[in-house]
Amino acid sequence: MSALSIEFAGSRYRFAGLNPEQDGLVRSRFQPLLRRDEAKPDVRIDIHFNPNSAAFMRRPLGAVEYPVAVVHGDESIAVAGIGFTANVDRNPFRVQMQTCQSDEWFSAAFENVFRIVACYRLFGEGALVMHSAAFNDGARGFLFCGRSGAGKTTICGLADELELEILSDELNAIRPAGGSFELLAMPFAGEFGGAPRRHPPYPVTGLLGLSQGSAPSVSLCSKAEAVSRIVASCPYVNADPWLVDRLTSRAEELVECLPLRVLTFAKDTRFWSVLDNEYPEPATAVSR
Amino acid sequence: MSTQSQQQRYRVDPHARFRVMDDEGIFVLQEAGEVLVVNEVGAFIVQQLQAERSVDEVVMAITDRYAVDQDRARADARSLLDALLEAGAISQT
Numbered sequence: 001m002s003a004l005s006i007e008f009a010g011s012r013y014r015f016a017g018l019n020p021e022q023d024g025l026v027r028s029r030f031q032p033l034l035r036r037d038e039a040k041p042d043v044r045i046d047i048h049f050n051p052n053s054a055a056f057m058r059r060p061l062g063a064v065e066y067p068v069a070v071v072h073g074d075e076s077i078a079v080a081g082i083g084f085t086a087n088v089d090r091n092p093f094r095v096q097m098q099t100c101q102s103d104e105w106f107s108a109a110f111e112n113v114f115r116i117v118a119c120y121r122l123f124g125e126g127a128l129v130m131h132s133a134a135f136n137d138g139a140r141g142f143l144f145c146g147r148s149g150a151g152k153t154t155i156c157g158l159a160d161e162l163e164l165e166i167l168s169d170e171l172n173a174i175r176p177a178g179g180s181f182e183l184l185a186m187p188f189a190g191e192f193g194g195a196p197r198r199h200p201p202y203p204v205t206g207l208l209g210l211s212q213g214s215a216p217s218v219s220l221c222s223k224a225e226a227v228s229r230i231v232a233s234c235p236y237v238n239a240d241p242w243l244v245d246r247l248t249s250r251a252e253e254l255v256e257c258l259p260l261r262v263l264t265f266a267k268d269t270r271f272w273s274v275l276d277n278e279y280p281e282p283a284t285a286v287s288r
Numbered sequence: 289m290s291t292q293s294q295q296q297r298y299r300v301d302p303h304a305r306f307r308v309m310d311d312e313g314i315f316v317l318q319e320a321g322e323v324l325v326v327n328e329v330g331a332f333i334v335q336q337l338q339a340e341r342s343v344d345e346v347v348m349a350i351t352d353r354y355a356v357d358q359d360r361a362r363a364d365a366r367s368l369l370d371a372l373l374e375a376g377a378i379s380q381t
Contacts, residue, residue, distance in 0.1 A: 222310065224325045239320070
């Protein structure tokens with residue numbers, strides 16, 4: 001059995017108990033984020049291989065997209081999916097994962113558990129992890145929150161045409177930093193940003209929601225709508241009764257400092273001149 | 289509307305959280321991870337429910353506060369309550 005450490009967004013995750021096949025899969029997926037030194041991890045995830053597949057949710061015959069089951073308890077969060085289960089203890093924060101898989105299904109299970117663990121870890125560090133698209137132009141960082149179908153991958157495709165640096169079209173984090181906010185890249189993505197690499201934190205210039213329309217424009221929305229867009233975009237934590245009040249308060253604090261605007265855009269690159277005009281300065285967040 | 293339904297009371301569902309922001313209100317529906325926004329009047333109505341007022345009392349409170357007749361207030365309140373019930377944001381007490 002082996003162990004490895006993965007680090008991103010200022011947190012280090014140590015996975016122990018991997019068999020050789022599992023180790024190989026994780027290394028090839030997260031190679032640029034592996035850390036070889038023995039520094040103390042922030043989160044420890046123990047993986048237990050149990051070859052008895054009858055103990056787990058059965059595999060379907062073909063590829064399938066399915067919702068991972070997450071049950072929130074006051075002391076831990078229980079997670080279950082095809083071929084795996086996991087328990088995430090809240091305090092101290094640590095994770096036990098059980099699985100019968102060592103092939104590509106393990107990769108999917110690992111990714112599912114890792115996403116949940118990273119969302120909780122970063123939330124515990126004061127960040128908000130959002131279903132979002134994010135990119136930067138070297139000086140200004142933009143985050144577009146929205147759930148499935150909002151246009152995150154579309155806006156990233158257009159940003160790619162403009163040769164902007166895409167962080168992810170799926171999950172990104174935002175965290176307060178010295179009176180402003182910083183954008184933290186995460187190694188979880190759909191079509192854009194999926195190949196992990198080390199990113200520094202980027203200043204957040206624009207926090208936006210997405211709306212698709214015929215002509216590009218930017219509009220301000222009410223505080224309640226802004227908070228609702230953010231809370232709805234924060235996976236796992238927004239369904240956790242022990243954290244949802246804190247999440248809502250944190251979203252409220254965020255929009256008080258960094259107002260959320262809604263970008264209406266068509267499937268062309270005209271949106272960029274609108275954003276460029278709306279956010280001429282690298283950082284617009286106001287210190288409270 | 290029957291007398292019984294007029295005296296019916298509702299509460300914010302135990303699986304939901306409600307908060308007023310500026311004049312509007314938001315519900316976070318935890319089990320679904322969904323969020324609903326209600327306008328100023330909607331937020332006022334939910335605050336009346338939180339004060340354990342019956343539907344009739346809510347309607348009176350609306351007519352006291354806003355320039356609207358009782359029939360219109362009742363129809364608007366009923367419409368909102370039905371939508372919130374369907375969403376799981378409120379439940380009957």
